[in-house]
Amino acid sequence: MRTLAVVLVCAAWAAVCAPSPGAESPAARPPAAPPDRQEMIRYAAAAGEGTWKKVAQPPDSLSSRELFTCALALCEAGQHPERLEPLFALGAKMQDRDPKSRGYGNFRWSWSHTSVMDYNAVEFCMQGGALLWQRHQGKMPEPARRILREVLDFAVEGCLRHKVRESYTNIALMNAQNLILLGEGLGKTEVADEGYARLDRIFKNTLANGICEYGSPTYYGVDLDCLLLIEAFAQRESGLAQARALLELFWTDIALNYFPPSQRLAGPHSRDYDYLRGHGPLDTHLWACGWIPGPPRGSIGAVFPALGRWRPPARLYEMSAARFPRLVRQTWGAQPLQFRTHYLLPDVTLGSAAANYHNMDLPLTADLPGPADSPRCYFIPDARHDPYGKAKIPEGSGAHSKTLHLKPFWAGAQRKTDALGLVLYRDEDQTKAGKSLESHFVFPRDVDAIRVGSQRITLKAASPQTVPLGAGEALAFRRGTAAVGVRVPWARGVGGTAASAAFVDDGNEHGVVRLTVTHYEGAQPPPTVAGAGAVLWVRVGSGLKDDAAFQRWLSQFAAARFVEGADPKTLAFQADAADGAVSIKAAYPTGENAAADPPPVRAVLDADGDDIGRRILAAVAPPRPAAE
16 A cells, blocks of 8 residues: 555656646756755754853743754754753743643743743744654753653643644644654653544645645745654654655645745745745745755754755756646635635746635735845735734734734635735724725836836836826736736725725835725724725736737736626626636625635645645555554
8 A cells, every 4th residue: 555655646746747738848956955954953053042142031032932942953963961951941930830720731932921822832842842852862961851851741731732723734733743752752652642643634634625724935834844853753654654745745835836936935825924025934944955045044943854854856846947837726725715726927926815814814916036035916905004014913812913914805716817806894903993994916116117007107216106096997017028917996995985096106115016995094993894895806917028018918908808797785796817707706795605716626736737736645545543
């Protein structure tokens, strides 16, 4: 069975890496050689100096997780064993050891917290803690060893109590990883059993519903850390096989959605801390595999990919860099519209999600060639006048502050070069406090041409400007041979008022401009935002050799038909896309009973009609019970 699984996975990879009809044979190579693993470990240990300097007088910002990661980096580098005892002792002070507490066995995230506020803390701490025991407990000083063992015994209970839904991908994987490695390292078979059972549930959920926390430049890095450590240090073949298959799935997903001309994971993102540029901890893995060049990155966390054994085969990068065009489709949940589409051309990509993920997603995006720090194109729903994601606010319990946007109803539909998105706003905490309500489509300022209708826009370095758009009028820009155009054919303001759309160059320092639909702006928050919304129609063009070709493309987009249904209780929109009609239907104003055409497909990871992701996972045999 194991031989058959390997054959099936290899055949699946061969299929996804094959060039599209008419495409050139893959010849691209990663731009850099992977760094030496010991170099990565030395870099992580050196980065830990910042943590060590905090130990004597901990600042409020000190995190419990960094204590254990720093200690692991030092042990892997064979440096400063005398520092382990103070690091572990401080970690013990941040651990909840009250058996009556909900946080029993868990940790305060930050030194400033007086109790456990983020129950994920135990997972991030034990990612380093479990490996410290498994790999180094016999070599560390006895006082440090004694403190660490006590910490781990309490942390086992914290991990067992931490019930994580399988769709919370990064934390679910980390929880399973910790229970497996803690259970095996401490000789607690029942704990390891539970870890493998939780990993199996994650695996089955992914086979059924795809990667739920999809396309995240932050959390894909965490996912890969967890899977690499299971693959390198777990003992049971069933868990190893599942970890390897999930690594294959994640890296195939990354390769299909990665855009080498801008060195980033392109397309829609479920959770993104960097709206403008789309970078995050995934970059550490891309660097570790040679996919992006440059100096070491990842700080002390680089120790985790350094310890992993599994690496993506070269053919995945070759496919990513050479297989154009390609259409990538995948589900990210059990609901019909939990689905995303991403169409990649050599000089531009367009992606859309069919539904809203949460308050850090980017459901409608375009990516262009350029330096890695060049801005993306993205849609953001906003009640804080923060189109660039720079103003942090407390999240949930208040343990962290993040750049959170609204959570409106969203529906998207896309074939290839055209995407249609419908946003309908609903009352939530931000709208109850906000004095504005806006829908933004942000894009780079550094382009070759910008047009609003037939008007050419000239950008002036020191002179902000606003150019109104007529109803349904196209705003488009060209960079090189690529173009991106946006129309707002339907929009509603708060309280049934008209909504206005405009091109805005506000002179920001981020190198971007935007199309903004203003649904509300006033001295006080509106009583309700229900009923406000907009339709955004985005089209991309490729291979436009000059401005004349761009103008012809823009004229076709501006003239393309858009049809709105007549029923006031059911919104129905259809756009004549370049490659077939695209449509969305939804109840107004709630968004209920939404439907999209083309309809979503149930695919784990589909490339040009081939669900490669399902084949990768289905090739793994079900795990046997531990007693067998």
